[in-house]
Amino acid sequence: LLSAGEPADSQSKARNTVSLRHALLAVLTAEPMTGYDLIRYFDGTVEFVWHAPHSQIYPELRRMEQAGLVDVQVVPRGERAEKRIYSITDAGMRELRTWLADISPYQQERDLSRLRAAHFEFSTYEAARNQLQAHLDHYSRALRNWERMVEDVEARRVPLMRERMRKRPEAEHEAIAAFRRFAFRGEVAKARAEAAWAEEGLALLDELEKKGVPLWGEPGGAETA
Amino acid sequence: LLSAGEPADSQSKARNTVSLRHALLAVLTAEPMTGYDLIRYFDGTVEFVWHAPHSQIYPELRRMEQAGLVDVQVVPRGERAEKRIYSITDAGMRELRTWLADISPYQQERDLSRLRAAHFEFSTYEAARNQLQAHLDHYSRALRNWERMVEDVEARRVPLMRERMRKRPEAEHEAIAAFRRFAFRGEVAKARAEAAWAEEGLALLDELEKKGVPLWGEPGGAETA
DNA sequence: GTAGTCATGTAAGAGGTTACATGATTAG
DNA sequence: CTAATCATGTAACCTCTTACATGACTAC
Secondary structure, three states: OOOOOOOOOOOOOOOOOOHHHHHHHHHHOOOOEEHHHHHHHHHHOHHHOEOOOHHHHHHHHHHHHHOOOEEEEEEEEOOOEEEEEEEEOHHHHHHHHHHHHOOOOOOOOEOHHHHHHOOHHHOOHHHHHHHHHHHHHHHHHHHHHHHHHHHHHHOOOOHHHHHHHHOOOHHHHHHHHHHHHHHHHHHHHHHHHHHHHHHHHHHHHHHHHHHOOOOOOOOOOOOOO | OOOOOOOOOOOOOOOOOOHHHHHHHHHHOOOOEEHHHHHHHHHHOHHHOEOOOHHHHHHHHHHHHHOOOEEEEEEEEOOOEEEEEEEEOHHHHHHHHHHHHOOOOOOOOEOHHHHHHOOHHHOOHHHHHHHHHHHHHHHHHHHHHHHHHHHHHHOOOOHHHHHHHHOOOHHHHHHHHHHHHHHHHHHHHHHHHHHHHHHHHHHHHHHHHHHOOOOOOOOOOOOOO
16 A cells, blocks of 8 residues: 655654754744743744644743753742743753754644545535635635745844844854745745635635535435435 | 534534544445555545544544444454444434534644744754755655546546445536545645745755855854854 | 733643554465 | 464553633733
């Protein structure tokens, strides 16, 4: 049996669970910050490549601390409270670099929209249209977001990126901006492809309905066999 | 907990965990089969939209049986062994249709390739190239697969689809093929977009290297701050 | 005072991966 | 008789989601 997309690389153990860890390390390269700050950056810009809720981030930071990947500075907040400011260590930087060189196997597909679309014959024209319209809406919104982010990167309007640049020599600035822009452009391309796919699907539904092709779910269509 | 007496409140709470269940139901609409058969279909064609290992499929089939979504026929295999042939019930068909009409929230992004690409500045030109080359290889292979599958659907060369058609009136055949084709075309578009993205990245790396833009990970580049 | 933001956690459970485990049948 | 294929499970573990939970500080 031939399977779809086996990476099948002979070497490279590439044991790549725990990527939340690397996402956190990557953000911490910009500047030391609290878990709370990390969550904000995740929800702001990093979110689009790696989402994580705070219930995952706080415990992971503790584990990273124990593994020596980050240092903590405990700072009093007012009279009674405290906050924990994390910064990346040399070991953390090494871990990040190692991870950047690891080729990891591509994770298996699990695509709800596609799974549904492949079986629209059991549905109704109306329900199928709703699905595709939701798909189109979702990716249209996403597209606008990522396009604005590409512009923000080009105009150097991203605070965390500016901070990162401030700490590095001028010569490296171009690379820092270029790779961020490149990543966002990947999302732009994906969103565009998905939106176009949804539109193709909506056109297909119109065509089939006009031809009078019946679906199982329709009142007029055949019922359960 | 799913109970049969849920009064289908207002419109679609969209409680959409357990989609493995719906993927299995969808395959079972074609014909009754064993868990082993289901695994083969998953690994063959369904895999590209929904992957699942056998350790997930067997227990889920038992749960579906208990929920009344599938019927089982236990058939002796030789002298001592047995096999369990599952078929979808009316309740299973209803569940499938309900699910097809549910709009589920889009799951959060978690994209390793993009996460890495956004931080190539910490890597080396060589490592970054390897990443993108792997990306390109993966999606080029995927692209060829999905393109062939689109052709197979167009030529009605997919066994499970033929089986499905055999059981339905001629009028519905066009829809059955059209939706499968449409789903595969979505994967084609995605693979094409990802391959193009990787190529754009490889060109970017060439350009930056030619200009002499330094990266952190390079021997010539700055080391850890 | 009170609402909003800053700040940090725990816990239960679903879903998914990997490994362990077994044994029968069939084709050569 | 041996290998491949058919066939079905369990268990440990990890990740992620959702919900529960707390409280201090700050601006109005």
